[in-house]
């Protein structure tokens with residue numbers, strides 16, 4: 001209520017990117033105050049609920065709802081986001097070298113569609129800067145995934161080197177890693193999802209993960225985040241290649257380039273569309289992956305989750321965890337308590353004692 005009635009009208013009058021910086025800065029400062037994290041937890045935290053806790057990738061997730069990549073691109077507000085009811089968060093997408101991203105404006109609200117369009121283009125301060133931030137932040141209360149990408153100026157033939165550099169720099173500081181080859185805003189990035197480019201990239205990435213594991217002694221998981229704009233046969237090939245490469249899981253999905261069913265005048269802006277219009281397509285992709293892998297490859301569901309039912313549909317389609325971005329912009333941090341309480345009720349209603357029993361329950 002606090003967010004929808006007071007903060008949202010204020011933020012929604014501002015330029016979307018300026019509002020974004022204000023939120024990140026505010027969270028960063030609040031968490032740094034004495035007692036700041038405890039106050040955030042009191043206002044927005046979720047209760048411990050054993051039926052919603054997930055153990056996966058050798059990590060403990062106290063609740064299955066996480067923060068998706070792209071909001072905290074530079075890992076500036078990890079303490080803040082960890083205290084407002086998320087079970088995990090992604091930072092990034094980070095690239096080896098810092099880069100400015102695309103020209104502004106590059107983020108658009110489409111309130112009548114409960115959606116956003118962005119063409120940010122991996123604006124970030126680079127892997128070294130993120131490593132320093134995560135090092136300084138010290139111990140964390142939730143798992144933090146580092147989402148990695150390639151610089152805009154790196155040709156696709158050399159993309160694997162960029163992903164390897166990010167892993168080399170950030171391995172000690174991430175709890176798990178996400179290979180982002182699905183952003184529509186870096187020219188040609190999505191072609192890394194197909195054909196021999198995908199198997200080569202994943203072989204290189206896995207090799208680097210093994211090297212870093214050997215050096216540090218700590219085994220960490222690597223996931224691949226995929227786009228929703230693929231045909232059934234492309235998806236089948238991608239999932240096969242990902243599974244064969246020994247990757248630990250899939251995040252489905254990133255934003256879409258489709259513009260189906262939009263009413264807002266901003267609908268024709270170039271970029272990736274997130275929020276409600278993406279919801280059903282990403283759930284379909286989750287089902288297809290779960291069916292193809294017979295539930296053997298963990299899936300994190302992303303795309304258009306606003307309500308407990310939206311999250312539950314993705315879990316029943318095969319997601320072990322889910323994550324949100326656009327709902328946080330439209331609903332504020334209160335959304336986490338609603339999702340948490342609602343998921344608990346939905347599990348109970350359907351006679352599931354634990355969330356793991358619901359994973360894939362809708363897939364024949």
Ligand SMILES: Cc1cc2nc3c(=O)[nH]c(=O)nc-3n(C[C@H](O)[C@H](O)[C@H](O)COP(=O)(O)O)c2cc1C
Nearest residue numbers: 068069070093118254274275302303304324325326
């Ligand atoms: C402004 C914005 C920036 C994003 N940046 C990234 C990014 O850097 N890396 C990434 O993997 N996904 C990025 N995403 C995609 C989100 O992580 C998420 O997968 C997508 O928005 C679908 O979830 P949602 O409908 O809950 O927002 C971004 C999304 C938005 C709206």
